[in-house]
Structures are given as structure tokens and as C-alpha cells.
Amino acid sequence: MSTRPLGSWNDGAAKRAIVGFVTAAAEEGTSDFVPPADRVAVFDNDGTLWVEKPAPVQTAFVLGKLAERMKADPSSADEWPYRALAAKDESFFRALDAQEPEAVTSMVKAIGAAWEGTTFGEFEAEAARYLASWHHERFGLPAPGLVYQPMLELFDYLRAYGWRLFVCSGGGRDFMRVISEEIWGLPRENVIGSAPEFAYRDGVLVRRAVLHGPVALGPGKPEYVLARTGRLPRFAAGNDDVDVEMLQSAQFAVLVVHDDDEREYAYSDGAARALATAREAGWTTVSVKNDWNAVLRQTPVQE
Known part of the structure; x- marks a missing residue:
């Protein structure tokens, strides 16, 4: 691996634009200067920081839990989205894959109900067990191996210029927090996004089947960023339609385009x-x- 800053980035327009913005933002006394307190950089997760095809890392974890619930309560198969899952409705899975808000919201509600009453520690233990055994079907790698090397280097580059980094995920915030320190070197409080409310019961915190705020898709992303940081991002990166509002809220926006079916996947859905x-x-x-x-x-x- 190259020891040069952004060594995995080819010398092209994208790299020059990023370097130009970051270095100009550090030049005090110029119109491009960004005060250190405002140097907030926010990244989408799936497809921006790691591989999201053929399905996001969290998908099998969630589907497995919902399958357990249907087995325990067969009547749930008559409810949405369980009905779609039981019927293996391809249109529903395509909608999930494209992160269509209606499909994602229905899944988030089902997830909330499935883990309702679970303690903070119990959920983290479940997620950790899953991540310890899960491997990507094409690459044969565990989740940390699916992270994009150029984005890790971009994290280091931004940190060197005093930027604070956040991940805003439409997927489960608490799932990502289990490994955020290992894979990105980010403290878990810097992972924000879709999550349930918690309630303090009998001396422990348990998950509720109520979403804490909106789903972190579309407008929900900048809403979460503002709520967490008190600022809108100056630097933001994403890869699809549900990231548009977050990118629009930033001073400098980066859109990752997946067009390499040899080393990864080529898609624009x-x-x-x-x-x-x-x-x-x-x-x-x-x-x-x-x-x-x-x-x-x-x-x-x-491993």
C-alpha cells in the first residue's frame, strides 16, 4: 500500500478537486477558509464506504431475525412487509436494494418490532456474532475487508487537516456502531442515522418499536447531521439518490459512481x-x- 496521501487515488480531476478544496479550506485569511469548528465531513455508508452489492452487509442479519419472528408467529406472514418476505417478492427486494423510502420504512418498522424489548447489550451481542461469521459471497471477505481503501485514505487525509468525520447511514445506526471503531477508526458516537428509541426499564435500556426521528434517507440525512453536530456538513460523500439532500446541504459534494464490474460491481440503479x-x-x-x-x-x- 502506498504511503503517499491518497495513494490509491489516480491523479485525475476527482483527486485534484478534493485536494484543492481541502487545502484551500485550511488557508486562513482567504475566502475559501473553513474554520476548524465547521470542518464537518459526512459520509453515506453502503456503496460509499464499503461494498453494497449484491446486498448490504446488514441485510442477512435483518432478514434472519424477521424469519425467526415469522416462525415463532406464523400469523405475522399476513402483515406487511412479512407478506412480501414470505412470498419472496422480487419487486419488494428490488425496492429495498434501491433504498426506496416506502420499502425501507416498512422494513425499519418491522425491525423495530422484532427487536422490541431487547437490551442494548443483547442487540450488540447478536450483531457481533453475525459479523464474526458473515462473509461476502463473491469476495469471501468479512465485513471489514469490504471497505474501500481510497475512502480510508480520504478519512486519514481529512483528519490531517482537522476535519471531524461522521457516517450517516440509512441502515441501522446501532449495527454500524458495533464495528465503526474497527473498520473506520470512528468513535461510535460519530455514526448517526436510523435507530429506535430506547426506554429505561428496571435498571436497563431496552429498544422500543418506535423510530427515533425519520429514516435516514433523503431529507432525513441532513436532519440527522444537523441534530448531531449543530452544523450542516462542509464536505459530504454519497453514491445514490437517497444521498442527494445530504450532498446538497454540503459546501463540497462527492458522488461515487460504480462502473467497475471487474474489481467490484457496475450499476446505476x-x-x-x-x-x-x-x-x-x-x-x-x-x-x-x-x-x-x-x-x-x-x-x-x-478473521
Whole structure:
């Protein structure tokens, strides 16, 4: 692995734009200067920081839990989205894959009910067991091995200039927090997004079947960022339509374009609006094929 800053990034327009913005933001006394307190950088997770195809890392964890609930209570198969899961409704799975808000919201509600009453520690233990055994079907790697090397380098580059980093995920906030320190070096409080309310009962915190705020998709993302940081981001990165509002809220926006079916996957489903907005707004687009000379994490991953 290169020891140069952004060594896995090819010398192209995307890298030059990122370097130009970050270095200019550090130049005190100029119009481009960003005060240290305002140096907030926010990243989407699935498809932006790690591989999301053929399904996000968390998918099997969630589906397994919902399958357990249907087995314990067969009548739940008559409810939505259990009915779609029981019927293996491909249109529903495509909607989930494209992160269509209606489909995701229905799943989030089902997830809330499935883990209702579970303690904070019990949920984390379940997620940790899953992550310890799960491997990607194509690459054969555990979750930490699916992180994009160029994005890890971008994290280090931004940190060197005094930026505070956050992940805003439409998936489960608490699931990501289990491994955020291991895979990104981010404290768990810097992972924000979709999560349940908690209640303090008999001396312990338990999950409720009520969502804490909106689902972290579309407008929900900048809403979560503002609530957590008290600021809108100056730097934001995403990869599809549900990231558009977060990217629009930032001073500098990066859109990752998946176009490399040899080293990763080539797809644009769920990203048509993001691509059109990027062209109109002049966002920095990052081609996996052309802008990254390495894709997956290059540091050793412990099994």
C-alpha cells in the first residue's frame, strides 16, 4: 500500500478537486477558509464506504431475525412487509436494494418490532456474532475487508487537516456502531442515522418499536447531521439518490459512481437522480474504475 496521501487515488480531476478544496479550506485569511469548528465531513455508508452489492452487509442479519419472528408467529406472514418476505417478492427486494423510502420504512418498522424489548447489550451481542461469521459471497471477505481503501485514505487525509468525520447511514445506526471503531477508526458516537428509541426499564435500556426521528434517507440525512453536530456538513460523500439532500446541504459534494464490474460491481440503479443532480450542481464525481487504482481494503483483516 502506498504511503503517499491518497495513494490509491489516480491523479485525475476527482483527486485534484478534493485536494484543492481541502487545502484551500485550511488557508486562513482567504475566502475559501473553513474554520476548524465547521470542518464537518459526512459520509453515506453502503456503496460509499464499503461494498453494497449484491446486498448490504446488514441485510442477512435483518432478514434472519424477521424469519425467526415469522416462525415463532406464523400469523405475522399476513402483515406487511412479512407478506412480501414470505412470498419472496422480487419487486419488494428490488425496492429495498434501491433504498426506496416506502420499502425501507416498512422494513425499519418491522425491525423495530422484532427487536422490541431487547437490551442494548443483547442487540450488540447478536450483531457481533453475525459479523464474526458473515462473509461476502463473491469476495469471501468479512465485513471489514469490504471497505474501500481510497475512502480510508480520504478519512486519514481529512483528519490531517482537522476535519471531524461522521457516517450517516440509512441502515441501522446501532449495527454500524458495533464495528465503526474497527473498520473506520470512528468513535461510535460519530455514526448517526436510523435507530429506535430506547426506554429505561428496571435498571436497563431496552429498544422500543418506535423510530427515533425519520429514516435516514433523503431529507432525513441532513436532519440527522444537523441534530448531531449543530452544523450542516462542509464536505459530504454519497453514491445514490437517497444521498442527494445530504450532498446538497454540503459546501463540497462527492458522488461515487460504480462502473467497475471487474474489481467490484457496475450499476446505476437508484442513482439516476443523483447523477443528474451532480451534473447540474457541479459535484465531484468519483469513478471507481478510473479514479481508484485500488478498491478494497489493503490492510490485513483478522478473521
